[in-house]
Amino acid sequence: xxxxxxxxxxxxxxxxxxxxxxxxxxxxxxxxxxxxxxxxxxxxxxxxxxxxxxxxxxxxxxxxxxxxxxxxxxxxxxxxxxxxxxxxxxxxxxxxxxxxxxxxxxxxxxxxxxxxxxxxxxxxxxxxxxxxxxxxxxxxxxxxxxxxxxxxxxxxxxxxxxxxxxxxxxxxxxxxxxxxxxxxxxxxxxxxxxxxxxxxxxxxxxxxxxxxxxxxxxxxxxxxxxxxxxxxxxxxxxxxxxxxxxxxxxxxxxxxxxxxxxxxxxxxxxxxxxxxxxxxxxxxxxxxxxxxxxxxxxxxxxxxxxxxxxxxxxxxxxxxxxxxxxxxxxxxxxxxxxxxxxxxxxxxxxxxxxxxxxxxxxxxxxxxxxxxxxxxxxxxxxxxxxxxxxxxxxxxxxxxxxxxxxxxxxxxxxxxxxxxxxxxxxxxxxxxxxxxxx
Ligand code: PHE
Numbered sequence: 001x002x003x004x005x006x007x008x009x010x011x012x013x014x015x016x017x018x019x020x021x022x023x024x025x026x027x028x029x030x031x032x033x034x035x036x037x038x039x040x041x042x043x044x045x046x047x048x049x050x051x052x053x054x055x056x057x058x059x060x061x062x063x064x065x066x067x068x069x070x071x072x073x074x075x076x077x078x079x080x081x082x083x084x085x086x087x088x089x090x091x092x093x094x095x096x097x098x099x100x101x102x103x104x105x106x107x108x109x110x111x112x113x114x115x116x117x118x119x120x121x122x123x124x125x126x127x128x129x130x131x132x133x134x135x136x137x138x139x140x141x142x143x144x145x146x147x148x149x150x151x152x153x154x155x156x157x158x159x160x161x162x163x164x165x166x167x168x169x170x171x172x173x174x175x176x177x178x179x180x181x182x183x184x185x186x187x188x189x190x191x192x193x194x195x196x197x198x199x200x201x202x203x204x205x206x207x208x209x210x211x212x213x214x215x216x217x218x219x220x221x222x223x224x225x226x227x228x229x230x231x232x233x234x235x236x237x238x239x240x241x242x243x244x245x246x247x248x249x250x251x252x253x254x255x256x257x258x259x260x261x262x263x264x265x266x267x268x269x270x271x272x273x274x275x276x277x278x279x280x281x282x283x284x285x286x287x288x289x290x291x292x293x294x295x296x297x298x299x300x301x302x303x304x305x306x307x308x309x310x311x312x313x314x315x316x317x318x319x320x321x322x323x324x325x326x327x328x329x330x331x332x333x334x335x336x337x338x339x340x341x342x343x344x345x346x347x348x349x350x351x352x353x354x355x356x357x358x359x360x361x362x363x364x365x366x367x368x369x370x371x372x373x374x375x376x377x378x379x380x381x382x383x384x385x386x387x388x389x390x391x392x393x394x395x396x397x398x399x400x401x402x403x404x405x406x407x408x409x410x411x412x413x414x415x416x417x418x419x420x421x422x423x424x425x426x427x428x429x430x431x432x433x434x435x436x437x438x
Contacts, residue, residue, distance in 0.1 A: 004069060005160040010243050012165040014251055017235055019168035019320030020226040021256040022175070024105055027314055028288040029220045030260035031199070031267040035287070038213040039202030045217035050253050053424050054221050056417040057381050058232060058249040060388040063399040065236030066245070072230025073332030075237070080391045087383050088332070091230030094376040095328035096348070098229070100356035101366045101373075102325065103152070106318045107144020108289055109311055111135040116307035121297035125276070128294040135289065141360045146353065152322040153349045156330055157342055160238050164323055171316045176259065178313055182306070183265040191272030198277070199268045200261075215435045218428035219374045224256055228380030231324045234331045241402050246409050259317075266310070270295035288314070326352070371436045378429045385421040393418070 007013045034042045068078040072091040076084035112135060115121055122131040135141075155163040186192060207213045222228050236245075267287055271277060274295040296307035326348055333344035359366040388396045396417065400410045 004238065006238050006240060008161050008165055010248075012161075012169060013235060013239055013243065014248055015168045015172045016164050016320075016324070017232065017248065017252045018255045019172055019317075020231050020235070020324030021224060021252050021321075022172070022259045022317050023224075023226075023321030024102065024109070024288070024314060024318045025220070025224045025321075026256065026260040027263045027317065028285050029224060030264045031287045033216045033220050034264060035199045036212070036216065037204070037210070038207050038216060039199060039204060041204060041207035041210075042213050042217060043200065045208065045214060046220055047257065049217050049221040049428070050225070050257065052416065053421050053428075054225055054227055054381070055246075055249055055253060056413045056421050057385050057425075058225060058227055058253065059245050059400070059413055060384050060396060060417055061227065061230075061232035062236040062239075062245045062249065063388060063396050064384065065233035066239045066241075066243075067395050067399045069237050070233075071237065071331035071335035072233040072328050074335050075230075075233050076387060079395060080387060084387065084391075087380070087387070088230075090376060090380055090383070091233070092329055092332055094229045094373055094380060095231070095325045096352050096355060097369060097373045097376070099149075099152075099322060099325040099352050101359035101369045102318070102322055103148040103352070103356055104141060104145045104360045104366060105285065106148035106315060106322065107141055107146075107360075108135045108285075109315045109318060110144045110147060111140055112289060112293055113308055113311040113315065116293070116296070116304045116311060121293045121304060121307060123294065123297050125294070128276075128290045131293065132286070132290050136363050145356055145360050148319070148322065149349050149353055149356075151319060152326050153345050155319070155323045156326045157345045159341060164327065167323070168320050171320055175313055175316055176255075178309060179259060179262045179266070182310060183262045185306070186266045186269040189269040189273040191274075192269035195268030195270075195272030196265070198272065200264050211431050212435055215428065215431040218378055218425075218432055220260075222377040222381055223374055224260060225253060226321065226324060228377040228382075228384060229325075230328045230380070234327045235324065237331070244403050244405055245400060246405050246413060267292060274298045375429070375432050375436055378425060378432055382422060382425040382429060385417055385425060389414075389418040389422065 064075050064079060068075040070078050073088035076087040115131070115135070122128040155167050157163065158166070226232070271287070271291050276291040276295055292310070293307055296303040296310070299306065326345070329348040330341065330344040333339045333347065334341060359369055393414070396414060397410065400413070
């Protein structure tokens with residue numbers, strides 16, 4: 001058995017967890033989903049889902065990792081026996097599935113970055129459509145996908161401390177700082193206020209009860225928090241007893257939501273100022289790869305520079321997420337088959353590349369994979385809440401008591417995990433399945 005690595009510091013863990021959460025999903029999801037009619041109602045539902053449902057599950061996922069000190073594949077079995085083996089499989093399948101198309105989108109990000117710097121960006125809507133067609137088809141997609149997977153693999157091969165912790169420690173503050181600057185810049189654009197009020201702040205109370213808006217809030221919350229997929233199990237398994245998990249979970253959720261909002265505060269003014277309102281609600285990634293580049297291009301050379309910064313940042317945000325996705329199969333293979341980290345990383349990379357080929361060829365397939373994986377995350381969250389809320393509740397109590405979490409906080413979380421999370425997630429899952437098959 002290999003010796004289990006540990007984070008160098010508590011902050012290292014927190015930043016890696018936040019790095020996993022903050023990713024392309026924040027940059028495209030928030031803007032797109034609040035523009036689908038949800039507006040402020042979507043935001044309210046999203047915050048409610050995060051606070052009421054996701055936080056207790058996030059803590060549960062962390063407890064599962066820390067208390068078993070096992071990989072996502074073995075942790076459910078260690079906690080509750082062989083019957084829970086399917087949950088380990090769910091984690092492995094969902095993480096490989098997401099990474100398979102996530103790497104493709106990372107490739108588009110690289111391509112857009114190079115267009116901003118060296119080739120130029122589309123200046124009107126016709127050109128924008130052609131531009132997206134160009135970056136999302138042909139051989140260049142494979143090049144981008146392979147580069148993204150290789151970079152991810154290099155970080156993960158370097159290990160928890162030497163790779164993941166090192167990267168996220170400088171990337172996260174940098175990312176946050178620059179996004180903040182970009183949001184301030186966007187606020188100075190002429191359409192800024194109109195941008196906020198037509199999307200983020202648009203109020204329509206009936207949206208609070210709209211099944212698509214509710215399902216969007218669930219999808220965005222689980223995807224954006226990297227929840228229900230075993231990542232927090234993997235990362236927490238390298239933790240010692242000291243970290244106060246509820247605090248860590250709250251930090252991750254706050255930072256993640258803040259970045260989603262910042263992305264919206266950048267996107268909407270740009271989109272509004274350059275008359276690109278219709279593009280944004282057309283397709284999930286349309287906002288990121290059609291509307292934004294076109295908006296930036298309208299500002300001439302300066303715009304291209306800003307675009308380069310933005311897409312460079314997007315790539316950094318994405319890689320701190322992709323490494324976390326890869327850590328799920330890697331740590332599982334190391335744990336289950338006693339493989340070396342190197343062997344586990346390169347095998348996973350190859351398999352994930354192969355599964356990703358259809359997504360690299362067809363954006364339609366990519367969209368469908370995204371919809372299915374999103375549903376798997378919510379199912380994973382439901383199973384985790386049942387596992388730690390009902391099957392092995394003592395584990396939740398003991399682990400949190402050991403790390404000195406306040407009694408009131410513990411009681412609240414336990415109550416929510418047992419009585420609120422399972423039924424509410426079940427409803428979210430039902431609505432999400434409905435909206436996926438419709
Ligand atoms: N949370 C990441 C994002 O918002 C994506 C992700 C999903 C990462 C699930 C890991 C697991 O982009």
